[in-house]
Amino acid sequence: MNIRTRKRPLLRGIGLALALGSAAGLATQASAKDVSWEDIANDAQTPENVLGYGIGPKAQRYSPMTTINRDNVERLVPAWSFSFGDEKQRGQESQALVHDGVVYITGSYSRLFALDAKTGERLWEYTHRLPEGIRPCCDVVNRGAAIFGDKVFFGTLDAGIVALNKDTGKVVWREKFADHEAGYTMTGAPTLVKDQKTGKVLLIHGSSGDEFGVVGKLFARDPDTGEEVWMRPFVEGHYGRLNGEKSTPTGDPRAPSWPDDPNTETGKVEAWSHGGGAPWQSASFDAETNTIIIGAGNPAPWNTWKRTSPGGDHA
Numbered sequence: 001m002n003i004r005t006r007k008r009p010l011l012r013g014i015g016l017a018l019a020l021g022s023a024a025g026l027a028t029q030a031s032a033k034d035v036s037w038e039d040i041a042n043d044a045q046t047p048e049n050v051l052g053y054g055i056g057p058k059a060q061r062y063s064p065m066t067t068i069n070r071d072n073v074e075r076l077v078p079a080w081s082f083s084f085g086d087e088k089q090r091g092q093e094s095q096a097l098v099h100d101g102v103v104y105i106t107g108s109y110s111r112l113f114a115l116d117a118k119t120g121e122r123l124w125e126y127t128h129r130l131p132e133g134i135r136p137c138c139d140v141v142n143r144g145a146a147i148f149g150d151k152v153f154f155g156t157l158d159a160g161i162v163a164l165n166k167d168t169g170k171v172v173w174r175e176k177f178a179d180h181e182a183g184y185t186m187t188g189a190p191t192l193v194k195d196q197k198t199g200k201v202l203l204i205h206g207s208s209g210d211e212f213g214v215v216g217k218l219f220a221r222d223p224d225t226g227e228e229v230w231m232r233p234f235v236e237g238h239y240g241r242l243n244g245e246k247s248t249p250t251g252d253p254r255a256p257s258w259p260d261d262p263n264t265e266t267g268k269v270e271a272w273s274h275g276g277g278a279p280w281q282s283a284s285f286d287a288e289t290n291t292i293i294i295g296a297g298n299p300a301p302w303n304t305w306k307r308t309s310p311g312g313d314h315a
Helices: 035-039
Strands: 001-006 014-019 075-081 097-099 100-105 112-114 124-127 146-148 152-154 160-165 170-176 191-194 202-207 217-221 228-233 239-242 245-249 285-286 291-294
Touching: 035 191, 097 146, 112 152, 146 191, 146 202, 152 202, 191 285
Parallel strands: 001 291
Antiparallel strands: 014 075, 097 100, 100 112, 112 124, 146 152, 152 160, 160 170, 191 202, 202 217, 217 228, 228 239, 239 245, 285 291
């Protein structure tokens, strides 16, 4: 599987549903069928559901819906609203998912809600217990969840990822991927992909925290168990993992774009040890080429001359 890289309105804590006075109502949550890979792959063709952050693996955010169109969009009126709550009412940046009449939406401070799409009634809520020492750079936000099978997945501010039963909100598994006290967090929505070589569905997520000098990393997990399948760092010369074992380096293992320094343990400038480049946003997936595409954040430290020598390549 290939990985490619590519280089926010802020709402306060409230969700709003809009409806046309004459439009057909949304489905109820009576049906609780599992979400298949075929459902995810065809997300852009099924406007009654939104199963991923980008509305389909390619993240084009295109919907073929016809009920709402340019002729009647001005008649949209509020159907219901939902407050994310009291002292935890902070920035709201989440892309809502919709499946079988249930809205799944994340909130600030690592919370996930399931709501009845027709009425706005809260069906369940999961609040992650956050430890002391979390270091989010840009408010305590979350950008969304992913759904597959009978589970819904989302990242937490203490550098973790959680799988919940989509019908009950009960924890199925929980994994911590890095040290939150070092600056690692997770705010982006995970993504589901299907490896075209093995036929396995993988849960893909990145890390945040390059503002604090961490090495950006991208992870692939078994969505059923949470077990890590592989990890790919985003700083040249750092080694990845495959099935728990040290794997290939990112780029040239000598990291020539980073200056040498014989006075450090690694032989490179100190900044190379953390480097930044966190893939904090959601990935997209091109099944035809079996390629994951995701952006990389800023390097760390930001100051160019802290990372390279005059006249050298700017890492």
